[in-house]
Amino acid sequence: MAAAANPVKNLHDEVTCSLCLEYFKDPIIITKCAHSFCRACITQYCKELGTDVCCPHCRKSFHQKDLLSNRQLANVVEIIQDLKRTAEKPGEESELEKHQEALKLFHEADQKASESWDRNSQAGLPPDRIAWETKVKLELSEVSKQIATAQDAIFSSKQDSVEINEYVSQIKGLITEDFCAMKQFLETQERATLMVIEQEQQVAQQKIEAMIGQLTTKVNKLTEIKTQLEKALQDSTVEQLSDASSKREICIGSPEIMTKITLDAEKISVVTSAVEGLKKQLETLILKKYPAQLPQGLLQETSVCSTSVLSASGIPEPIISSQFSQWAVNVTFDLQRIHRYLEITSENKKVIVSRFPLPYEPTPKRFCISQVMCSQSFSDGCHYWEVSTKDSNGWAVGVADGNIGKYEQLGRTELSWCVEWTGKNKQLSAWHRNQETRLSEDRPLKVGVFLDLPNKHLSFYSLTDKETLLHRFEINIPRPVYPAFWQYGLDEEGSLTINHINRA
Structure with missing residues (x-):
């Protein structure tokens, strides 16, 4: 009777959660008693009661498996809310008509949900x-x-497959073009080198042919004189013998010194040295700079050519420091704060220079230089992490506040600090406020970073067979700072890796 006397109140009660007294949000029905509540409300209610859970309305016991989403009730709530928003607009129908229309729509929306229940009850x-x-x-x-949802995922996966195939086809085409260009370059160098050798061969051959021609002419003349001398002996003519002897003396003259004709050794040596140098450069490029990217079979075939070139993977891994391991933190690279030519792999712990731009979503803070930050920030306490730098020819490791500009380089601003190695100049330096402090240490293969905020210290360590302090900054930070990295030379395909540390 109350519902008939006050349909508006009844309508409000039907779409209101009895725990929060608000419209249902993601309603859940208890199948044991058919009472509904907001998902968040009933979840919090169950958490507070523990194992012995009963319905807030009828006190009937139930389990988590008895909770199911009530989509029909959610649709009803959405209709009621839409009607309420429409009713609040000025110049509309009277309040009574609005409530009557809302009640009508509620019963129509609820009818399908209750038909089965009513039918079964009557039976x-x-x-x-x-x-x-x-x-x-x-x-x-x-x-x-x-x-x-699964069908949508299948369609999306098929779209991803098409995009992957198109991207791979594009990459294969570019790789084929690059190898064709390399082959063309090597073939051109081969033809030019062989042409130099052939020219030297032709020069030597011409000299030999000229010498042979001169000697042949001399042999012919000497043969003619020999014939004359033999005839003079037979004829026993003194005049003929004397004439043949004089011709022989003119033809033979003084004994000749024969010169051995050879190739230009110096020029040939220059050519062979150049070829050998080119071969070593290629081997060095492949074995030192791309050990991880190239197939293993290719590396093995190349290493047969020369055993004097050391691979970067052959460098012994430095030890892991234990002095600061109690403060070790798990930091990972942030896909929102990374340059589009930097690729993240290995559970967001390795950053690699990519030959092609990555399809990152546009963000206002995405770096326009080859930098990347971590997702984690620190505003108090002590924190420690380690970075493997052995596979990068140029890098910077440090920290920066979250407001560093997308064009600002690490260590060149008021709130960024770093240690930097530039392989081009073979120089290790510390940077802050665009001021460089040159360090005397050699290139570190692993860098440890200790952020001591209570004492306002930021320290960098080189980790090899021992732990060596590279540089310590006195810092004062008004805002949280993030681990940050700079990767030199987007055409070098180098990488930086955040190491896993077992906490003491």
């Missing part, structure tokens, strides 16, 4: 049977929703 079915059917129908609705 005299037991309450357990009715609750079971309600639960099954709700499960069917949830399964249908999951099927639709």
Whole structure:
């Protein structure tokens, strides 16, 4: 009777959670008793009660498996809220008409949900049977929703497959062009080198042919004189013998010194040295700079050519420091604060220079220089992390506040500090406020960073066979700071890796 006397209040009660007294948000139904509550409200309610949980309305016990999403009630709530927003607009129909229309729409939306229940009740079915059917129908609705979600995921996966195939096809085309260009360059160098050798061969051959021609002419003349001398002996003519002897003396003259004709050794040596140098440069480039990127078979075939070139992977891994391990933190690279030519792998702990731009979403703070920050920030306490730098020819490791500009380089601002190695100049330096402090240490293969905020210290250590302090900054930070990194030379394909540390 109360519902008939006050339909507005009844409507409000039907779409209101009894725990928070607000409209239902993601309503959940208890299948044991068919009462509904907000998901967050009933979850908090169950957490507070622990194992012995009962319905806030009827006090009937239930378990987590008895909680199911009530999508029909959620749709009703959404209709009511839309009607309420429409009713609040000026110049509309009277308040009574609005409430009557809302009540009508509520009963229409709720009718389908209650038909099965009413039908079963009129048939005299037991309450357990009715609750079971309600639960099954709700499960069917949830399964249908999951099927639709899975179908969307299948379509999305197919789209991803098309995009991946197109991208791989593009990359393969670029790689083929690059190798064709390299092959063309090597073939051009080969032809030019062989041409130099052939020219030297032709020069030597011409000299030999000229010498052979001169000697052949001399042999012919000597043969003619020999014939004349033999004839003079037969004829016993003194005049003929004397004439042949004089011709022989003119032809033979003084004994000749024969010169051995050879190739230009100096020029040939220059050519062979250049070829050998080119071969070593290629081997060094492949073995030292791309050990991780190239297939293993290619590396093995290349290493047969020369055993004098050391691979970067052959460098012994420095020890892991234990002095600061009690303050070790798990930091990872942030995909929102990274240059589009830097790629993150290995659970967001390795950053690699990419030959092609990555499809990152546009963000206002994405770096426009080859830098990346971590997702984690620190405003108090002590923190320690380690970075492997052995696979990078140029890098910077440090910290910066979150407001560093996308064009600002690490160590060149008021609130950024770093230690930097530039392989081009072979120089290790510390940077802050765009001021450089040159350090005497050699290139570190692993760098430890200890951020001691209570004492306002930022320290950098080189980790090899021992732990060596590289530089310590006195810092004063008004805002949280993030681990930050700079990767030199986007065409070098170097990498930096954040190491895992076991806390003491």
